[in-house]
Structure formats: structure tokens, C-alpha cells
Amino acid sequence: xxxxxxxxxxxxxxxxxxxxxxxxxxxxxxxxxxxxxxxxxxxxxxxxxxxxxxxxxxxxxxxxxxxxxxxxxxxxxxxxxxxxxxxxxxxxxxxxxxxxxxxxxxxxxxxxxxxxxxxxxxxxxxxxxxxxxxxxxxxxxxxxxxxxxxxxxxxxxxxxxxxxxxxxxxxxxxxxx
Amino acid sequence: xxxxxxxxxxxxxxxxxxxxxxxxxxxxxxxxxxxxxxxxxxxxxxxxxxxxxxxxxxxxxxxxxxxxxxxxxxxxxxxxxxxxxxxxxxxxxxxxxxxxxxxxxxxxxxxxxxxxxxxxxxxxxxxxxxxxxxxxxxxxxxxxxxxxxxxxxxxxxxxxxxxxxxxxxxxxxxxxx
Amino acid sequence: xxxxxxxxxxxxxxxxxxxxxxxxxxxxxxxxxxxxxxxxxxxxxxxxxxxxxxxxxxxxxxxxxxxxxxxxxxxxxxxxxxxxxxxxxxxxxxxxxxxxxxxxxxxxxxxxxxxxxxxxxxxxxxxxxxxxxxxxxxxxxxxxxxxxxxxxxxxxxxxxxxxxxxxxxxxxxxxxx
Amino acid sequence: xxxxxxxxxxxxxxxxxxxxxxxxxxxxxxxxxxxxxxxxxxxxxxxxxxxxxxxxxxxxxxxxxxxxxxxxxxxxxxxxxxxxxxxxxxxxxxxxxxxxxxxxxxxxxxxxxxxxxxxxxxxxxxxxxxxxxxxxxxxxxxxxxxxxxxxxxxxxxxxxxxxxxxxxxxxxxxxxx
Numbered sequence: 217x218x219x220x221x222x223x224x225x226x227x228x229x230x231x232x233x234x235x236x237x238x239x240x241x242x243x244x245x246x247x248x249x250x251x252x253x254x255x256x257x258x259x260x261x262x263x264x265x266x267x268x269x270x271x272x273x274x275x276x277x278x279x280x281x282x283x284x285x286x287x288x289x290x291x292x293x294x295x296x297x298x299x300x301x302x303x304x305x306x307x308x309x310x311x312x313x314x315x316x317x318x319x320x321x322x323x324x325x326x327x328x329x330x331x332x333x334x335x336x337x338x339x340x341x342x343x344x345x346x347x348x349x350x351x352x353x354x355x356x357x358x359x360x361x362x363x364x365x366x367x368x369x370x371x372x373x374x375x376x377x378x379x380x381x382x383x384x385x386x387x388x389x390x391x392x393x
Numbered sequence: 394x395x396x397x398x399x400x401x402x403x404x405x406x407x408x409x410x411x412x413x414x415x416x417x418x419x420x421x422x423x424x425x426x427x428x429x430x431x432x433x434x435x436x437x438x439x440x441x442x443x444x445x446x447x448x449x450x451x452x453x454x455x456x457x458x459x460x461x462x463x464x465x466x467x468x469x470x471x472x473x474x475x476x477x478x479x480x481x482x483x484x485x486x487x488x489x490x491x492x493x494x495x496x497x498x499x500x501x502x503x504x505x506x507x508x509x510x511x512x513x514x515x516x517x518x519x520x521x522x523x524x525x526x527x528x529x530x531x532x533x534x535x536x537x538x539x540x541x542x543x544x545x546x547x548x549x550x551x552x553x554x555x556x557x558x559x560x561x562x563x564x565x566x567x568x569x570x
Numbered sequence: 571x572x573x574x575x576x577x578x579x580x581x582x583x584x585x586x587x588x589x590x591x592x593x594x595x596x597x598x599x600x601x602x603x604x605x606x607x608x609x610x611x612x613x614x615x616x617x618x619x620x621x622x623x624x625x626x627x628x629x630x631x632x633x634x635x636x637x638x639x640x641x642x643x644x645x646x647x648x649x650x651x652x653x654x655x656x657x658x659x660x661x662x663x664x665x666x667x668x669x670x671x672x673x674x675x676x677x678x679x680x681x682x683x684x685x686x687x688x689x690x691x692x693x694x695x696x697x698x699x700x701x702x703x704x705x706x707x708x709x710x711x712x713x714x715x716x717x718x719x720x721x722x723x724x725x726x727x728x729x730x731x732x733x734x735x736x737x738x739x740x741x742x743x744x745x746x747x
Numbered sequence: 748x749x750x751x752x753x754x755x756x757x758x759x760x761x762x763x764x765x766x767x768x769x770x771x772x773x774x775x776x777x778x779x780x781x782x783x784x785x786x787x788x789x790x791x792x793x794x795x796x797x798x799x800x801x802x803x804x805x806x807x808x809x810x811x812x813x814x815x816x817x818x819x820x821x822x823x824x825x826x827x828x829x830x831x832x833x834x835x836x837x838x839x840x841x842x843x844x845x846x847x848x849x850x851x852x853x854x855x856x857x858x859x860x861x862x863x864x865x866x867x868x869x870x871x872x873x874x875x876x877x878x879x880x881x882x883x884x885x886x887x888x889x890x891x892x893x894x895x896x897x898x899x900x901x902x903x904x905x906x907x908x909x910x911x912x913x914x915x916x917x918x919x920x921x922x923x924x
Contacts, residue, residue: 331744390508567862685921
């Protein structure tokens with residue numbers, strides 16, 4: 217099946233956080249992680265996926281209140297943190313949403329993402345993912361993590377589902393506001 | 394009308410914030426957005442526009458006390474935040490300043506900026522704006538957002554209005570201090 | 571001896587922090603250093619070294635609670651800060667671990683690292699190290715400090731020790747979780 | 748006089764801060780500027796200048812306790828902030844140090860630096876300075892501000908004064924610690 221066909225049937229899109237929605241930098245202070253840098257245009261991409269009726273989720277091995285806070289701002293209800301075993305996490309997530317793993321996408325950057333990427337319907341990698349991750353991905357963004365990779369993925373999926381032009385028109389007309 | 398002619402009649406220049414005056418990074422902590430990274434030479438560009446008698450404004454869909462704080466430091470009195478409908482925001486801004494939309498410029502980077510960019514007199518995009526925004530812009534900077542794009546725009550406008558050399562001479566002479 | 575042979579006998583790998591595990595930026599607030607930006611994939615590299623039985627240590631001239639906090643998260647027990655005389659620090663570290671300097675590696679970026687780099691068994695430099703450091707290194711990463719240099723080193727060492735494929739398989743199978 | 752000859756007689760080296768010792772980013776929080784990002788290898792360059800007996804100073808139009816804090820860590824006693832009229836600031840600085848403006852260097856990036864750069868003995872610009880600044884500089888770094896420009900300048904000056912190799916030897920021998 218082509219990447220486009222895989223993206224066309226997507227109902228759930230899950231993202232790793234560090235290195236995918238950020239550029240991988242962990243900003244530490246004396247009390248532990250102080251900040252994460254998300255990208256405004258990645259956030260816009262996530263809003264577009266949601267507007268097209270695709271469920272967006274975050275699935276990450278680390279745990280941080282920062283992720284919960286950003287998810288809240290973007291209206292992402294499904295945030296699964298502390299999932300060292302990401303494949304079990306993804307199965308539970310699919311069950312909660314009520315979709316098959318074949319209708320689920322996942323975007324990752326590193327070895328802990330491999331068990332998920334080798335099994336979901338649409339496996340995506342950021343441009344700066346490690347080679348072993350890019351090797352198993354159905355689709356690789358040209359942007360690096362935290363710098364537009366999630367936005368690029370969102371547009372690829374919207375085009376695959378034939379929703380890109382309609383959404384763009386709504387924005388041109390100011391109808392989304 | 395050429396971009397230069399459009400810039401020559403500019404009386405009000407409005408900027409989007411995230412992705413235009415910043416590089417798009419949203420620095421989140423556990424309590425929400427903690428910081429924005431503005432650029433010192435963009436700030437200098439805004440001061441030059443003001444010195445040339447052009448009103449500078451900020452017009453943004455998100456709301457942040459950080460934006461208000463930076464605007465205060467730059468002496469930008471007109472800060473319109475929380476404007477999901479940016480075109481209505483711009484019309485209100487023009488009314489407040491007392492100028493027509495044809496004498497107003499706007500610099501943006503993403504889809505929510507389209508209703509404004511397709512209607513103002515001088516539509517500008519940052520180098521890393523999405524293609525749909527660059528396609529409707531009269532002028533595109535060679536610098537990315539947050540890395541000199543606003544400064545580059547300021548210099549283009551100052552040259553269009555024949556003010557560049559005079560201002561530069563004042564700085565050379567230390568007369569601005 | 572080839573760099574590969576040097577990496578093959580490695581039992582202890584020590585890293586400088588600023589400019590090696592970070593990109594060299596010191597984020598200062600009014601009260602001094604507020605943050606350091608580590609990279610998530612460098613952290614994963616350190617975990618892989620540890621999984622292969624190699625002791626990981628931090629050895630730095632500056633002193634910061636931020637370094638202690640990041641080390642704690644990565645399970646790095648041996649953190650030697652405030653070591654202006656890095657060679658003495660490394661000798662003490664080797665004694666504590668119980669290995670010879672010939673079985674020890676060190677990754678650095680600047681002049682204060684020279685006394686260590688000219689004496690350890692495996693001397694590594696980041697891509698953006700100063701020329702005098704790269705000149706004495708047995709191995710130079712292609713990634714800059716804080717942007718994957720430590721991860722690249724970890725993979726080089728794991729391959730040298732014949733552990734790369736086994737560890738990768740465990741990650742593919744989700745057996746590491 | 749050649750740039751090398753100018754650097755050879757340097758007794759006082761003053762740096763602008765934003766855009767020269769930082770990459771120009773102003774990290775703003777809700778209460779104003781929260782952080783500046785300095786570079787560890789620029790700091791090392793400043794220490795090398797001091798070790799060679801050259802007085803280092805900071806001269807900046809903005810005012811920030813962050814600058815004072817970083818200066819303290821680097822042992823820079825002469826910190827002149829809030830100097831909108833930088834030339835007057837530099838003259839006062841020269842008087843305090845007891846040297847002529849011809850024996851003084853200054854590194855800048857933008858228009859407010861022009862009155863100083865056109866008058867000091869050794870005028871330096873960062874690689875990403877605006878063209879008008881680079882046009883009057885005797886020497887332009889190949890590194891951008893905040894990313895090694897000050898270090899590169901320090902090494903140029905040390906070579907011009909014939910101090911580079913001696914200092915390097917001391918570091919190689921660990922004699923600086």
C-alpha cells in the first residue's frame with residue numbers, strides 16, 4: 217500500500233513529543249525540566265487534522281506537565297505519557313478511540329519508537345530521525361522535529377484525504393474564526 | 394502597483410507575532426507559555442519605522458502578557474491580541490489609527506493571516522511562511538521569522554519612502570541618542 | 571592503534587558538559603545560569619552505553635545543579651564538577667571506577683579539555699570543537715555539541731564493541747521497556 | 748594600518764552584548780527579559796584576552812541585570828549599560844582604563860554601534876551584523892554573534908599580539924588550572 221493510501225484511511229494520528237513536536241532540546245533547570253519549545257505552525261497543523269475529523273494523540277515515554285499543558289491548549293484530549301512500552305500504549309489508545317492499528321498513524325524519531333512504527337498503518341519519521349527509524353517509516357518529513365515536521369505531516373494527510381483545498385478555502389474566507 | 398509603490402504609501406504596519414517576530418517556537422513550562430524569543434535587530438527595525446512616522450501595531454490570534462511586555466519596551470501602543478478574526482481586527486485597527494486598509498501593511502506566516510494579507514495594501518511574508526501565504530504576499534523577506542525578517546521589511550519600507558539614508562546618517566552621527 | 575580499536579576496549583566514557591552535551595549556550599537569568607539545553611537523542615545514546623556495560627561520567631570545570639539534575643535523570647552516578655584541572659579529575663575518576671586511563675574515553679570541545687584528550691585512551695571531539703581540540707582527537711563527530719554528537723559517539727563505541735545490532739534488536743522487539 | 752597592526756596595539760576590548768555576545772534573541776517572559784544565551788566558548792575567548800593582559804569591557808544601550816551577572820562570572824569589572832550614546836560611553840571607559848581610543852577595540856552588530864566603530868582603533872563586526880556596520884569594520888568574524896564571534900576575535904587579537912602559542916601551551920600543560 218502506498219504512503220498516500222495509508223494516510224487516506226487515517227482516523228487516529230499519534231505523535232511522540234521530544235524530537236518530534238520539539239527539536240529534541242530538553243531545557244533543564246536546577247529542578248529538572250523547565251521548558252519545551254513547541255512550534256506554532258506545528259500547532260496549526262494539529263488544529264487542521266482535528267478540523268478534518270482526525271483524532272490527535274500524544275504518546276511519549278517521558279512524563280511532563282509541560283506536555284499536558286500544551287495538549288490542553290491544542291484541545292488534544294488523548295495524552296499518554298510515561299509509556300516506556302509504546303506499543304502497549306498505542307494498543308490501549310486505539311481501543312479507547314475505537315479504531316484499528318491499521319487506521320492509526322504514529323510519528324517518531326528514535327529507537328523506542330520502533331515497536332510502534334513497525335506495526336501501525338502509517339509510520340512517519342521526522343527528517344532528523346535516526347537512520348533505523350527512517351528505514352522503517354512509510355513517510356519521512358523534509359522538516360526536522362519541532363521545526364514544521366508535524367505541520368508537513370498534517371498537510372500530507374489532509375491532501376491524502378481530499379480535505380486540503382476545502383480547509384484552505386475556509387481559512388482564506390476567514391470562516392474558521 | 395509594485396511592492397515598492399505599495400510600501401511608499403504605508404502609514405500603518407501591523408505584524409503577526411508568533412512565527413514573524415519570533416521563529417515560531419513557543420516555550421512552554423508547566424504553567425503554559427513561559428517565554429518568547431524576540432530579536433534585537435527586529436526591534437531596531439521597528440524603532441526605525443516609528444522614527445519615520447509609521448505607526449507600528451501587533452495583531453495576533455493568541456493572547457500573551459509577553460507580547461504586551463515586549464510592545465511596551467518598543468513603544469508600540471497598538472497591540473491587538475486574541476484576534477481569531479484578524480481581518481475584523483485590522484479594520485478596527487485602521488479605524489483607530491485613521492487610515493485606509495490600502496495604506497496599511499501586514500506581515501504574516503500562516504493560514505490565519507490569509508484574510509488580512511489578501512486585502513491590505515502591502516502584504517508581506519517571512520521567508521519560512523507556508524507556501525499559501527507567500528503566494529499572496531506582495532513582498533517576501535529573505536530572513537526567516539524572528540531572525541531579521543521584520544528588520545528587513547523595515548529597511549525596504551524606509552527605502553521606499555526615501556527615509557533610509559537620512560536615518561542612517563543620524564545614527565552615524567550619534568544624533569539619535 | 572585505530573580509533574575503532576580504542577573504542578573497542580572502552581570501559582569508562584566521560585563527557586564534558588557545556589559545548590558537548592549542550593550546544594554551548596549558557597542561558598543566564600538575573601540570578602546566574604537558569605537553564606541548559608540537553609538533547610533527548612544524546613540522552614538515549616548515554617542509555618545505550620550504559621546498557622552495554624560502559625560506565626558513563628560527566629567531568630566539567632564549571633559547577634551547576636542543572637548538571638546534577640540531568641545526570642540523575644540519566645542514571646549517571648559519577649558527576650565530577652568544578653574540575654578546573656580536568657586531568658587530575660579524570661585520574662581520580664578512573665581510580666574510583668577501577669580502570670586505566672587507556673580504557674577511558676573523553677569527549678571535549680575546547681582548550682581546557684586538552685590535558686585530558688592528549689592522555690586518555692579514546693579522545694573524542696564534537697564537530698564544532700576548536701581546531702586545537704580536533705587536532706588531538708582520535709575521533710571527531712559529524713554532529714555539533716548538544717545536537718547529537720554524544721549519540722553519534724555512543725553508536726560508534728557500540729559498533730566497535732559489537733553490541734549495536736543486539737541492542738537495536740531489543741529495541742525493535744520492545745524488550746528494553 | 749592593517750587590521751593585524753590595529754589588533755596588535757589593543758589594550759582595551761569592548762563588546763556590545765545583544766547580537767554580539769548573544770545571537771540577538773531576547774527571551775521575554777511576562778515580566779520582561781528573562782534570559783540571555785551566552786556561549787561558553789566566547790566566555791573562554793574573553794578569559795584568554797584577560798590572560799594576555801587586555802582589559803575587557805561591555806558597552807550596551809540596553810540595561811539588564813543578566814549582563815551584570817554574566818560579567819561577574821567572567822571577571823569583567825567594566826560593564827557600561829544604558830549607554831544610548833555609545834561614543835560618550837566609550838570615551839568615559841577609555842578615561843577610566845587610561846588608554847586612548849586608538850588602543851581600544853569594539854565589536855558591534857547594528858546602527859547604534861556606528862559612532863563607536865567609526866572612531867575606535869580596532870572596529871570589529873559579527874558575521875551577521877547589518878551591512879552598514881560591516882562596511883566600516885576593520886575586521887569581520889566568520890562566526891555569527893553568540894556563536895563564537897567573540898572567541899574568533901579573541902584568537903585574532905592573541906595572534907596579532909604574539910600570545911596565542913604561549914597561552915595554548917599553558918592550556919596543553921594544564922598550567923592554567
